[in-house]
Amino acid sequence: MKRPESYKTKQSEAILSYIISLAGGHVTAAQIVSHFEKEKVLIGRTTIYRHLDRLTVSGKLRRYTTDGISGACYQYTGNNADCCEHLHLKCEGCGALLHLECCAIIDLQQHVLDKHAFKVNAMKTVLYGKCDNCLGKE
Amino acid sequence: MKRPESYKTKQSEAILSYIISLAGGHVTAAQIVSHFEKEKVLIGRTTIYRHLDRLTVSGKLRRYTTDGISGACYQYTGNNADCCEHLHLKCEGCGALLHLECCAIIDLQQHVLDKHAFKVNAMKTVLYGKCDNCLGKE
DNA sequence: TTGCGTGCAAAGGTTTTGCATGGCA
């Protein structure tokens, strides 16, 4: 008796490929909804929320919230384990989401673990701040 | 002609002193609402939201959002917000929100600024991971 | 055929807005 965990449907493919097409940018549920409205593809709000949730749980998406943006943001991270040791930087000015690959993170993780008994999950963590461009504008 | 920018009212004093009494902890709007309900002090929801907004704009409070907590959190920082830089740790296991006050953050900030041209805003940043208790349970 | 996926409608929760009244200066 075959009991598949999930089915492959038009909607699930459309949603995932749209998110991937954004190439690492962040999306809100509302953006996805209006994208498919413009494309005149009928995908219900509910379906979008359910897939975002599923993709987040399975690790393909990262979910986070930012002040100043109404609702949650999602970012495609794929399955690449490389991302496990990356922190992400989110610019509060332009909204850019940058990867930070650097040994300093290891030091921070080690320090927090040793001194504060807390194991940092770099994959889920986003450092907020200002990028070079936006600092220059101030 | 005197034109005061704001009036001092019972409600504004009650709200601010309650937040201060929490000694640096974080509060949600809902917590404040239910606090005054228990105290049987009549302060409308609307009034609370308006004061939280006003205090945030004036710099006495800082506002942030975290995954897993519905609604925004507020924390009293007084007027010396610059001196109170610290990171938050959020446990993915039990949901606890911990404060991390430690010089290691300064090092990280400095490093990211020097090497990656990105100015980290520690006040808004939340590190996700597992706390001591939840690590022990695994 | 089985049972997950879908879309609609409605509910749930947080925050904002409109408006008449209350209260500080």
Added chain:
DNA sequence: TGCCATGCAAAACCTTTGCACGCAA
């Protein structure tokens, strides 16, 4: 007295849930 502050009700949002039907395997 002049206005801002307040509280209620309702609206605006984002997200979740219930349910009947559709569709992949």
